[in-house]
Amino acid sequence: MSQFGAPSPDAAVYVISVAAELTGLHPQTLRAYERMGLITPGRTGGGGRRYSHRDLERLREIAELTGSGIGIEGVRRILELDNQLAALRARNEELVAELEATRAALRKAMATVQVATPNKLPVLHTSVGQSVVVWRRPR
CATH class of the missing domain: 1.10.1660.10 (Multidrug-efflux Transporter Regulator; Chain: A; Domain 2)
Known part of the structure; x- marks a missing residue:
């Protein structure tokens, strides 16, 4: 309720x-x-x-x-595509949240470690026009 x-x-x-x-x-x-x-x-x-x-x-x-x-088959397909779109949007939101959490954890880790060289981790850069690829190990 x-x-x-x-x-x-x-x-x-x-x-x-x-x-x-x-x-x-x-x-x-x-x-x-x-x-x-x-x-x-x-x-x-x-x-x-x-x-x-x-x-x-x-x-x-x-x-x-x-x-x-x-027609009914067209309706069925539209509803199916709507469901897929909703699932993909939800998954995208999960991945964005995971990426932000990863970035925050990396920033925190980098702040605690005194690094003599400049930061070269691409995941910490958020420049417009650049792509970010995050690799995860299969579970």
């Missing part, structure tokens, strides 16, 4: 009739999208479908794409 007792975006709380009304789609359309693998609602112990807020957003996106003339 989030602040003030509201369910999280991933909490499966909406029955199919409410999800259909909130998205403007027919319940049979929601069932068809599930059969096609475009949406995977949660299930109750008795097998009833429960949709989350995130599911509703995805259903609206599917409806918008199909409404603009894109």
Whole structure:
């Protein structure tokens, strides 16, 4: 639960009739999208479908794409590419944070060691127009 007792975006709380009304789609359309693998609602112990807020957003996106003339296979591919893009963005953020932590650790280590020669470590230079390659050993 989030602040003030509201369910999280991933909490499966909406029955199919409410999800259909909130998205403007027919319940049979929601069932068809599930059969096609475009949406995977949660299930109750008795097998009833429960949709989350995130599911509703995805259903609206599917409806918008199909409404603009894109076929189901095109919609499937667009959703797949959206998921890949989100994963790549998250991974990029992780790598940027790791690089910054590495730079900070190197700066700290260099500050504690009195080096007679100037710093030649490329990872510590942040000049515009230069690329930085950080090598990591495989785990």
